[in-house]
């Protein structure tokens with residue numbers, strides 16, 4: 001990505017937990033709203049390399065491009081970069097006795113996964129994202 005300018009986040013999507021529960025599948029709700037992690041190697045997109053844009057399953061914001069997807073072998077979809085820096089928000093997560101960086105959708109604050117610094121790309125980042133948080137918009 002060459003576009004590094006910070007764009008103001010678009011209007012946020014805010015819904016009640018009841019509304020989210022009605023719109024999302026139980027798995028999507030567990031991941032996006034309750035920060036669950038799907039079991040490894042079970043996600044729909046773990047081994048999908050179809051071209052397209054991965055959008056947020058909660059609000060439809062474009063999050064990741066299939067161009068940045070790689071097979072990390074970790075059991076979840078992995079990306080070397082988000083579609084744009086403004087698409088994701090990052091937060092320090094000290095749960096489960098580890099210090100990790102949580103990745104959230106910047107628009108609806110849905111939990112997506114975590115980012116690690118052992119990726120193969122030039123930035124060395126590995127965005128490890130739950131399939132349930134994503135929807136592939138095929139090219």
Ligand SMILES: [Zn+2]
Pocket residue numbers: 056057058059060061105106107108109110
């Ligand atoms: Zn979202």
